[in-house]
Amino acid sequence: MQTTPSWMQHAGLLAGLGPRAFVPRVEGDALATDLSFRTCIEAGSGALVSVQAPGARRLNLWTRRPSAPGAQRWTHWLDGQEVGQVVIGAPGWQPQEWGWERPQQGLHQRVGALATLYRIDADHKTEPWFSYHLPRQADAADALRLLGLSRAWSTVADVWATLLGRPLPPRSRPWSLGLRGPGGDQPALRVASSLWALVPETRDKCDRLTEAVHSLGGDGCFAQALYKLLAPDLPDPPSQVIGAALEISLHPDGSLETVHFVLRGPKQTLHHGGHAPPLH
Numbered sequence: 001m002q003t004t005p006s007w008m009q010h011a012g013l014l015a016g017l018g019p020r021a022f023v024p025r026v027e028g029d030a031l032a033t034d035l036s037f038r039t040c041i042e043a044g045s046g047a048l049v050s051v052q053a054p055g056a057r058r059l060n061l062w063t064r065r066p067s068a069p070g071a072q073r074w075t076h077w078l079d080g081q082e083v084g085q086v087v088i089g090a091p092g093w094q095p096q097e098w099g100w101e102r103p104q105q106g107l108h109q110r111v112g113a114l115a116t117l118y119r120i121d122a123d124h125k126t127e128p129w130f131s132y133h134l135p136r137q138a139d140a141a142d143a144l145r146l147l148g149l150s151r152a153w154s155t156v157a158d159v160w161a162t163l164l165g166r167p168l169p170p171r172s173r174p175w176s177l178g179l180r181g182p183g184g185d186q187p188a189l190r191v192a193s194s195l196w197a198l199v200p201e202t203r204d205k206c207d208r209l210t211e212a213v214h215s216l217g218g219d220g221c222f223a224q225a226l227y228k229l230l231a232p233d234l235p236d237p238p239s240q241v242i243g244a245a246l247e248i249s250l251h252p253d254g255s256l257e258t259v260h261f262v263l264r265g266p267k268q269t270l271h272h273g274g275h276a277p278p279l280h
Contacts, residue, residue, distance in 0.1 A: 053218025084123030151254030
């Protein structure tokens with residue numbers, strides 16, 4: 001049986017979708033996620049939602065689907081319509097098992113020497129994103145310099161400073177680097193991190209999100225309303241992380257294209273066992 005959780009319906013209404021707010025229907029078992037394989041971004045939640053900047057309010061939603069052990073499958077919804085799929089693999093996964101060849105050209109070859117391919121985002125109307133996870137001890141600024149992408153790091157650091165209200169701490173981690181398309185010749189770049197999940201869930205965290213989205217050209221009021229929808233009555237200390245990660249997309253010249261501020265949906269009752277540590 002397929003259902004639409006009420007918080008998703010409310011999120012759609014906040015995004016101004018009207019009747020389309022009720023289109024995304026997800027398999028109930030997918031929201032009761034198996035914790036035997038989880039990542040630092042979703043941390044066992046079966047749904048993620050993001051606020052985008054710059055631009056008008058839009059509802060980006062990802063819902064987890066049942067999958068074979070050692071992999072995650074997600075459906076990407078945009079404004080109530082399915083627009084793509086995401087596959088995330090545990091260490092040692094083979095993308096060929098999911099119908100994808102491992103890119104070997106251009107920057108893919110160079111990034112592959114520094115990091116591990118772990119995720120593929122395949123939206124229906126754009127080239128896929130191939131994302132690589134840097135080792136736990138690696139520094140993203142150093143990695144981007146080695147790849148000749150120092151200008152990108154300056155943009156990334158500015159976005160994080162806007163959100164945190166201070167510069168990133170030295171040697172912050174973990175990080176992933178994404179390249180759009182399999183060719184790897186001057187591709188668009190995406191730099192992502194779950195560092196935001198380490199920030200305590202206080203009113204200040206929500207306020208800073210609101211201000212950052214507004215300053216980057218997005219809808220700060222939508223960001224605030226969506227955040228409060230997911231965390232209406234946070235306990236002290238809070239028991240659930242809402243603000244989880246930033247995914248910063250950049251043009252080939254290193255300038256900012258889009259920031260997705262990723263929020264975790266409520267966790268559901270789990271049907272499966274296992275509490276393995278998350279993939280960082």
